[in-house]
Amino acid sequence: MFNLYAPPPHIFDEHGAIVDDSARLGHLGDTSRARYTSKLPFVPSYVQSTLSTPDPAQLYRDRVEHRQLPLENPDKPSAARKERGERLKRKQAETARRKSRVPGRKxxxxxxxxxxxxxxCRFELFLTLHGLWMGYMxxxxxxxxxxxSNVADPGxxxxxxxxxxxxxxxxxxxxxxxxxxxxxxxxxxxxGIVVHESEGTFRIVTKKDKLRLIPKRNSIFTLAVPLYSTQTSSLPSAAESEQNEGLELKTVLDAPHIVFSxxxxxxxxxxxxxxxxKFKAKETIEL
Known part of the structure; x- marks a missing residue:
């Protein structure tokens, strides 16, 4: 193993040629250790002194000079650490995906x-929802x-x-x-107005401001649908908007409607x- 801080066995001039050690050291005025200047740096001198080729200076210029040489291998993460990181990322992605899903019943x-x-649980609060449902229908x-006019249209x-x-x-x-x-x-x-529908029940608010839970099984319901569209073909004017604000909200039963069972x-x-x-048309004889 070489000591980078030890003096080289030979001293080279600015052209890379080996000179007499005693003459060189005597010229520097110090016989105990070599001195290096900008014209004679340590690294080129040391590298060339350790080479056994006929022309070490040429080899140094071709292989070493103006190149980056790593002195040791960089720290690389191990395969186990990399696998743990990937597993953690997958777990975090799965957790985020579960949180973004629609919540279940529980x-x-x-x-x-x-x-x-x-x-x-007031009936008047859900009249706006009922109006939106009529527009949806x-x-x-x-x-x-x-x-x-008020004349019925058969078509x-x-x-x-x-x-x-x-x-x-x-x-x-x-x-x-x-x-x-x-x-x-x-x-x-x-x-009443349906405020929540589940698989087996209707939850409705009645006109008496009561919340009732009605099971679907063994029951027949009446559904009213408006006969005419409740959506206006054009935007109302300012006068019509002020007039409509003073009107009381009504249900589908207060206008021409169609009844279904x-x-x-x-x-x-x-x-x-x-x-x-996909529903299939079939007869029923029971509630």
Whole structure:
């Protein structure tokens, strides 16, 4: 092993030729150790002195001069450390993906997402939601605009076959439904706006500001859909907007409407499941 700080065995001049040691040291005035100047640096002198080639100066200029030579290998991460880092990144990505998903039933129940306080169970608060649902039905069923006069338009009635296929997949949040028949006689006649629909129940707010939970099983519901579109064909003027603000919000029953019967036993699906489910027309003889 070479000592980089030890004096070289030979001394070279500025042209790379070996000179007499004693003469060189005597000229420098120090016989104990060699001295190096800018014309005679240490590294070229040391490297050339350790080479056993005929022309060490030429070899130094070709292989060493003006090049970066690493003195030791850089610190490289081990394969185990790299694998641990990749595993941690995959775990963090999976955690972020789980948090971004739609929460399940247990998470929703634990957080109380669909729990309504008694002060918020007021029928008038959900009339706006009901108005949005009527606009949604107008667009979904492609309903016609109401006639300018109060005369009924026979051609305004849409095709029943096309409406059935769309209604079974429609979102019922905001719809006004009533219980037509049920094995539980205490539920018959209850009507209100749907504020939450689950797989087996409708949660509605009645006109008496009561929150009722109605099971779908063994019940037949009445669903009212507007006959004419509730969406205006053009933007209302400022005068019409001020006039509409003073009017009381109404339900679908206060205007021309179409009534359908929903059989709860065949409707026991969540809204998201009904949107992608294929329904087959079949008769029912039971509640």
């Amino acid at each position: 998470a929703v129940n634990d957080k109380g997402t669909w729990k309504l306080v008694k002060e918020d 107008s667009e979904l069923l492609n309903l016609k605009q109401p006639p300018p 305004a009635m849409p095709s029943a076959a096309g409406m059935h296929a769309k209604l079974v997949k429609a979102d019922m949040h905001g719809a006004f439904i009533s219980v037509k028949e049920s094995k539980n006689a205490a539920l018959v006649g209850i009507a 929903l059989y709860g036993n065949q409707f026991a699906f969540r809204a998201a499941e009904r949107a992608g489910k």
